[in-house]
Amino acid sequence: MKSFLSTFIATLVINSDLYAAEAGMPQLDPKYWASQAFWLIVVFAVLYISISKFYLPKIKNNLDNRENKIKEDVDYANKFKEQSESKIKEYEVIIEKAKKEVAKIILQSKNNLDKDIQSKKESLEKEIEKEISKAHSEISEMKKNSISSIQNLSENITSTIIQSISGDKLNESSIKATVEDVTRKNVSRYL
Amino acid sequence: MQQFTVHRIGPEIKIAGIDLSFTNASMFMVISASVILLFLFLGSKEKKIIPNKIQLIAEIFYSFVAKMISDTAGSKAKPYFPFIFSLFMFVLFCNMVGMLPYSFTVTSHIIVTLIMALFIFIAVTIIGFIKHGFKYLxxxxxxGVPAVLLPLITIIEIISYLSRPVSLSVRLFANMMAGHTMLKVFGGFVVSLGILGGWLPLSFSVALTGLEILVAFLQAYVFAILTCIYLNDALNLHH
Incomplete structure (x- = not known):
């Protein structure tokens, strides 16, 4: 411990001796002032001339180039944007037109279809009516026919029944008259 | 303080009895300028729309200084852009090169900063008189100052104007010297306290190195922006 302390103190003393030897500011020694001023002026002049003549214009050029390029690109982009916007507008107009046309066509075809359906329906109805009236007339004819055939049948049946009951043959014309009479009275119930 | 001593390199050059020998200070000026030129050469070599890293850094420096000038001195200061750009780059790179171990910090010498500040001061004064004539006074x-105070204010303004080169040069020189001296002192503590106690000053040294790099940038920025402000006073006379 003692030896450590003594060496420590010794080093401090030696160091302070060193500091003492170096004391004073070399900056205030005028011996090389002229030299420093001279070389400063020379070096700085060379530096200034080469910077201002060569390097700054180059760097400025580079920066300007970049700025111009960016501006150009932005201009291009804006142009394209405008173009695309006008194209979009055109498309919108076209689509609008097409929509209108489509609506027109739809309306027209609907009308046509309606007319067509109407006319077809009418003709069909007419035909159906025709058929119905034909059928009606046929039916009424058949009914009329059936009445006369029924009369005949009933005359025959009546004469046969009378003959088998009484054994006599009755006058055909009187039977016919009676049947006709009955028929006339009752035929309205069936027709 | 050995790091601040200037010594001759090569033969002695004497012109008209004045010693203009090439010294280590001159050598580091040349090194800083060469590094700047190399950096700018690489930064402007390729003309790419999408810049590579070094081109990007060079362009960032360009726009940084351009913005600084247009913000403080307006559009009239555009012709002085190359000078302020060179000044900023020179001070910055001298400071940064000085941060390397065993190197020499050019800007830690009062004569160097004084020459630059005096040049700026004289140039700005001449520009002011050329642009505005005697109205520059x-x-x-x-x-808007009361008539009673006007003589006093005028004297103060004159003194402050004349002290510009001093404050400009001493600010840079003192900052650089103080930072390097502090690093040296802490480095000395590391050595003298040895392996047992040296860790604390060593960690301080590391932190201070970071701080010094910040100061190196900051002082270059301050130097350049004060030049812009002085230029602004000369170009746009609005007091």
């Missing part, structure tokens, strides 16, 4: 007479 109105910079010493601020408007």
């Amino acid at each position: 109105s910079i010493f007479v601020p408007s």
